[in-house]
Amino acid sequence: MNQTKVKKVFIGTVVSAKMAKTVVVNVDRVKKNEKYLKQYTVSKKYKVHDPKGQYKEGDLIKFEPCRPISKDKKWRVIY
Numbered sequence: 001m002n003q004t005k006v007k008k009v010f011i012g013t014v015v016s017a018k019m020a021k022t023v024v025v026n027v028d029r030v031k032k033n034e035k036y037l038k039q040y041t042v043s044k045k046y047k048v049h050d051p052k053g054q055y056k057e058g059d060l061i062k063f064e065p066c067r068p069i070s071k072d073k074k075w076r077v078i079y
Helices: none
Strands: 010-019 022-032 039-049 060-065 075-077
Touching (some): 010 039, 022 060, 039 060
Parallel strands (some): 039 075
Antiparallel strands (some): 010 022, 010 060, 022 039, 060 075
8 A cells, every 4th residue: 555645835925035945924714713713814834945046025836846956944935
C-alpha cells in the first residue's frame, strides 16, 4: 500500500517584499466557535521564498511547503 503525501497549498496576500528573495505573506482563514457557532477570522504570516523577486506588496500568491531554506523560510511560491 503506497501512500502519497498531500501538500498543503495556501493562497495569501503579500504584506512585505523588502527582503532579498523573500516575501512575507498574510493568510486569512475563517474559523467557527464550536459552542456559539460564531465565525471569526484568523490571520497568520509566512515567509515565502521568491527567487526572482517578482512579487510586490498587495499581490495574491499561491505557495507550498518545501525543504527548509533558512530558519523561518519553509515555503516557496508556486505563482
